[in-house]
Amino acid sequence: GENVEQHPSTLSVQEGDSAVIKCTYSDSASNYFPWYKQELGKRPQLIIDIRSNVGEKKDQRIAVTLNKTAKHFSLHITETQPEDSAVYFCAASTGGFKTIFGAGTRLFVKA
Amino acid sequence: DVKVTQSSRYLVKRTGEKVFLECVQDMDHENMFWYRQDPGLGLRLIYFSYDVKMKEKGDIPEGYSVSREKKERFSLILESASTNQTSMYLCASSRGQARSEAFFGQGTRLTVV
Numbered sequence: 432g433e434n435v436e437q438h439p440s441t442l443s444v445q446e447g448d449s450a451v452i453k454c455t456y457s458d459s460a461s462n463y464f465p466w467y468k469q470e471l472g473k474r475p476q477l478i479i480d481i482r483s484n485v486g487e488k489k490d491q492r493i494a495v496t497l498n499k500t501a502k503h504f505s506l507h508i509t510e511t512q513p514e515d516s517a518v519y520f521c522a523a524s525t526g527g528f529k530t531i532f533g534a535g536t537r538l539f540v541k542a
Numbered sequence: 543d544v545k546v547t548q549s550s551r552y553l554v555k556r557t558g559e560k561v562f563l564e565c566v567q568d569m570d571h572e573n574m575f576w577y578r579q580d581p582g583l584g585l586r587l588i589y590f591s592y593d594v595k596m597k598e599k600g601d602i603p604e605g606y607s608v609s610r611e612k613k614e615r616f617s618l619i620l621e622s623a624s625t626n627q628t629s630m631y632l633c634a635s636s637r638g639q640a641r642s643e644a645f646f647g648q649g650t651r652l653t654v655v
């Protein structure tokens with residue numbers, strides 16, 4: 432069936448360094464790729480999304496890239512800060528109601 | 543401020559009990575979802591609804607049912623709770639159009655003993 436693989440499961444970086452989280456999806460019909468951040472004890476919240484007609488999208492320190500040929504998409508966080516510490520989920524949707532989530536990446540930013 | 547509210551933050555139930563998890567959204571969203579969150583498995587879709595009285599199975603519907611009698615309310619029902627249903631349950635809602643942001647509730651941590 433459809434699935435989304437997310438790597439790494441845990442990522443530890445020094446404050447100020449960059450962090451990269453990678454996802455691979457299986458359904459070639461997927462055309463919407465949101466990223467959610469879940470802080471400890473809180474609900475997941477959308478931080479950025481990208482649609483299949485775009486290869487890259489940036490919002491301040493966060494950027495997402497999409498390679499439709501390889502069915503890869505990635506989240507890039509630059510100049511990481513302690514408040515970036517959280518679990519990040521990638522997801523893929525075909526545009527219908529069903530969104531498949533990755534298993535999550537726990538990011539630790541060390542001060 | 544958008545809001546999705548789940549009726550309980552923590553629940554402890556006994557094996558075999560019928561359990562109701564309630565979710566209410568105040569954004570007039572057409573779509574509502576129930577997910578289960580387990581470590582290392584991400585968010586797995588149990589059921590979703592795109593309209594009142596409409597429901598569709600997700601990836602792991604076994605042992606669960608849902609009810610949507612009003613647009614703002616989506617209930618998840620565990621017909622006979624089992625220990626393997628101990629988990630974090632997240633409700634979410636989104637606008638009717640495809641490819642729209644999902645807004646999540648705060649989650650209900652259910653423990654079945």
